[in-house]
Amino acid sequence: MSESQSTEQRRCISCGLNIAGTNAARFKCPDCGDVIFRCAKCRKQSNLYECDDCGFEGP
Template sequence: MSTTDESQRRSCVSCGLNIAGTNAAAFKCPDCGTQIYRCAKCRKQSNLYECPDCGFTGP
């Protein structure tokens, strides 16, 4: 995977905002281990997220 492909995939899983260069969280899905990114605004507001691979949801 190229660097360009990797940076295009870095968007908030809750709102879709491109999180490149922002204060975002990156963590692995508790169920399947897929990398998930969330922007600071969605984290602060405790917006729900859903894993794109397994459907796990969390706050």
């Protein structure tokens, strides 16, 4: 994976914020296992997200 692809994928799935170097969460989608990133603000506010791969929706 190239440097630009790595940075591209490290965006909050809820708000799109680049989360490189922040206190973010990284976890696998409960349905398909795709890696999901969320920023601390969206996690704290329980903002909804949708997995790009399978469409799973979570708080």
